[in-house]
Amino acid sequence: xxxxxxxxxxxxxxxxxxxxxxxxxxxxxxxxxxxxxxxxxxxxxxxxxxxxxxxxxxxxxxxxxxxxxxxxxxxxxxxxxxxxxxxxxxxxxxxxxxxxxxxxxxxxxxxxxxxxxxxxxxxxxxxxxxxxxxxxxxxxxxxxxxxxxxxxxxxxxxxxxxxxxxxxxxxxxxxxxxxxxxxxxxxxxxxxxxxxxxxxxxxxx
Amino acid sequence: xxxxxxxxxxxxxxxxxxxxxxxxxxxxxxxxxxxxxxxxxxxxxxxxxxxxxxxxxxxxxxxxxxxxxxxxxxxxxxxxxxxxxxxxxxxxxxxxxxxxxxxxxxxxxxxxxxxxxxxxxxxxxxxxxxxxxxxxxxxxxxxxxxxxxxxxxxxxxxxxxxxxxxxxxx
Numbered sequence: 069x070x071x072x073x074x075x076x077x078x079x080x081x082x083x084x085x086x087x088x089x090x091x092x093x094x095x096x097x098x099x100x101x102x103x104x105x106x107x108x109x110x111x112x113x114x115x116x117x118x119x120x121x122x123x124x125x126x127x128x129x130x131x132x133x134x135x136x137x138x139x140x141x142x143x144x145x146x147x148x149x150x151x152x153x154x155x156x157x158x159x160x161x162x163x164x165x166x167x168x169x170x171x172x173x174x175x176x177x178x179x180x181x182x183x184x185x186x187x188x189x190x191x192x193x194x195x196x197x198x199x200x201x202x203x204x205x206x207x208x209x210x211x212x213x214x215x216x217x218x219x220x221x222x223x224x225x226x227x228x229x230x231x232x233x234x235x236x237x238x239x240x241x242x243x244x245x246x247x248x249x250x251x252x253x254x255x256x257x258x259x260x261x262x263x264x265x266x267x268x269x270x271x272x273x
Numbered sequence: 274x275x276x277x278x279x280x281x282x283x284x285x286x287x288x289x290x291x292x293x294x295x296x297x298x299x300x301x302x303x304x305x306x307x308x309x310x311x312x313x314x315x316x317x318x319x320x321x322x323x324x325x326x327x328x329x330x331x332x333x334x335x336x337x338x339x340x341x342x343x344x345x346x347x348x349x350x351x352x353x354x355x356x357x358x359x360x361x362x363x364x365x366x367x368x369x370x371x372x373x374x375x376x377x378x379x380x381x382x383x384x385x386x387x388x389x390x391x392x393x394x395x396x397x398x399x400x401x402x403x404x405x406x407x408x409x410x411x412x413x414x415x416x417x418x419x420x421x422x423x424x425x426x427x428x429x430x431x432x433x434x435x436x437x438x439x440x441x442x443x
Contacts, residue, residue: 123369
């Protein structure tokens, strides 16, 4: 499937898919509006989606909601792909003796029977990256790198929101795929830079 | 000179494409006026149907006007009404003329529920003008996939009865 690869290129594929779906949704909205202009009935597949005798405002509201769901889906795919990349890298990087960072990651993984159970924060993988950054000699703008790593924690909240049935409010501005992709790009650029600056195994970016 | 002709031809092609993208060529001003007239006529019919009850002092009908803003058409003023029986009120409020499956929609609403009155053309008519010429009012239940039922005087009386909760009483 389109997004199966745990690689940097998948971000572009997700954004491309999102852009294509957005165009398709806009065309469908225009088509449904043209039906209203001509007083035509809806196709059967839309009969349960729109109110009866739907107005232009009803059509706009429905397709705006569809667009928001599409944005959320793309955002979740981006988050999942990024998390997989971080986990895959950490699993390959951990080693009891290679270097101090690798051995700390080895300890983080200890006690978990499944690699996916290893936390990213709260004593997890990304917090080890933060600790690693703080001890790289001569690293400039340490706080900026730490902020970029910490920012990913905020967007992980979207996953929790969906998983828990969306039962608290979340603004749709929280899941603009292009903005999320930029934040993810900042994160992975930072991890690649830290790996290079700290003289450890490169982070694939 | 050749370049100028080319520029003009390209421009002509582009504005033709832009025009086609606008979709069907509907005279929206005429459509608005026709819709306003249809609603006026329906309100007049409703007043005529309910006149026996109004004359006996059992019911009041208050005609009024509201402003509607619609895409393609802009803002316009249109008739509406309220039927009052005892302490209960049924509002009869036009919603829009550009609707899916019809040429306009009126919402009839009370504390007990809502029913749609949809102005729709008959199936089988091909052109928009023919559909408009043959358009009639239909009763549509908003939450059920029932067929459109023609609006008649007796159907309207049943609607009023339902919206007043009189149909529930045995």
